[in-house]
Amino acid sequence: MLDSAQLLAELVAVRSVNPLLSTGGPDDERQLGEHVAGLLRSWGVETELQEVKDGRCNVIGHLPRRGAGDDAVVLLTAHMDTYPQGGPSAAYQPVRDGTMLYGRGSADAKGSLASMLAAFHRAARAPDRRESFLAATIDEECLLLGANALAQHHMRPTLAVTGEPTGLVPIVAQKGIIRGSMRVRGPKAHAAYPKPRTAITAATDLVEGVRRINADYAATATAGDLSAPTLTLTRIDSDGGMNLAAEEVTVWFDGRFLPGVSGEEFAAEIVGRLRTAVPADLDFAMNELSFISPPNRCPTGNPILAEFFTAVKDVTGRCEPETFAYGSEAGVLAGFSAASLVFGPGDARFSHGEIEGIDLTEVNAAVQIFERLLIGGVC
Missing domain, CATH: 3.30.70.360 (Alpha-Beta Plaits)
Structure with missing residues (x-):
């Protein structure tokens, strides 16, 4: 079984500051993208690099439908770019303290990316699963270039989930x-x-x-x-x-x-x-x-959405969807998906701060939830 904490530590250790926010030095998501693509390929996942701008690429993994999986299509996305480092607990070296892991990007949004990757690793070995895509995107923090490029891809998901630190609360509408x-x-x-x-x-x-x-x-x-x-x-x-x-x-x-x-x-x-x-x-x-x-409002009455809410409640003990006025990729994803929402481990108050950390118990819970979504009703 893939260790999601170790995986997250590896992601945090790869500096991936958005170049528009850089305070010095060569910064972008390319090195992290190469790392993510290497992981997916080593697991036997069909992987492509979608160039977006100046050699900066989205990494897209694809798992075809297998066995008793239904005909729903799932897209999991999380962005690779971060703000520059803050204090010692928001740098590019991961620091473990009990169930907390600290480092720039740990909450926003490498915790989500790690949990999605771990779930994809499990689904890649499952005898039954839905068709699924995993996209590690560039430039969420500034211009949404990566998410907009995904709209040009052939995928047309039944449900798209973009990872942000929501404390495992589904965000079904945003301004x-x-x-x-x-x-x-x-x-x-x-x-x-x-x-x-x-x-x-x-x-x-x-x-x-x-x-x-x-x-x-x-x-x-x-x-x-x-x-x-x-x-x-x-x-x-x-x-x-x-x-x-x-x-x-x-x-x-x-x-x-x-x-x-x-x-x-x-x-x-x-x-x-x-x-x-x-x-x-x-x-x-x-x-x-x-x-x-773009704004987003997840349509009600979508069966796979109800299934996702059930998985959240089964794993965390509660599921009370909320809304927010922050930005995310969800509005862009809604343009080519039947439904789109925001969900992930972590506390948004850590985002971009002098201290940034995430509770690894939430990361592990997110892995279980995403795995159930990828496997579907056959899980």
């Missing part, structure tokens, strides 16, 4: 995310000859307009599980100088929206709402979005 910027313009002005309206004062009107939009969303929100959409301003830049009023101000934002609309539709809605919330002469425009993470 979508858009990020981008809006440009505000005003007349050129020298401080010696001030003008009553500049790009800076216009930007304050835009900020007030965003406040009104958020208030409207909150006031009209239904008592749903995901609450209301939100628009958060995250940064303001300008071309102003020591004694020159800015002619252009850029206001950056992060918007969170509900299932049922696309990122582009939500952006258009925001612009429309702003037009009525700011002065008519305000010169502003939304730039092209820099990031879109």
